[in-house]
Amino acid sequence: MRLTGRERRTLAEIEEALVRDDPAFAKRLAAINRIEAGDIPARPASWAFGPLQIERRVVLLLLTALGVISLLVIAVLLT
Template identity: 65%
Template sequence: MSLSGKERRILAEIEEALEREDPELARRVAAINKIESDGDFPRAYGDRLRRWVLAHVWMIFTAGALVIFLLLLAVLTT
């Protein structure tokens, strides 16, 4: 969905005000926008993020299975 002319003008005014009031924040926002528009973010970080999430999911699953096993062992040995 594209922006109307009025919405583009309002956005441009907001950007200009941001650049005047906080140039450092404006620079950071511009850098983020460039990364997102270039499509580098998913390619650069996507695989690493997927591996990180998968590793943590497996760690949580393993810890849960271990807790269940230890609880069953405690119940069966009493």
């Protein structure tokens, strides 16, 4: 559905007011629009994790959980 010239001008005025009033929010909306349009990927390639990185994170998470549980058990036994 195409917008009329008047509708486009009104939309442009709304966008300009948004940028003036809350530039951070306008920047986030622009990023969302670029993602939805397919101009940029939703997640940068640098965020991609290989299988080895995922394994390391899982092991680290499990060791941290084990450490926390151990500390809680020790705290309960000492009280």
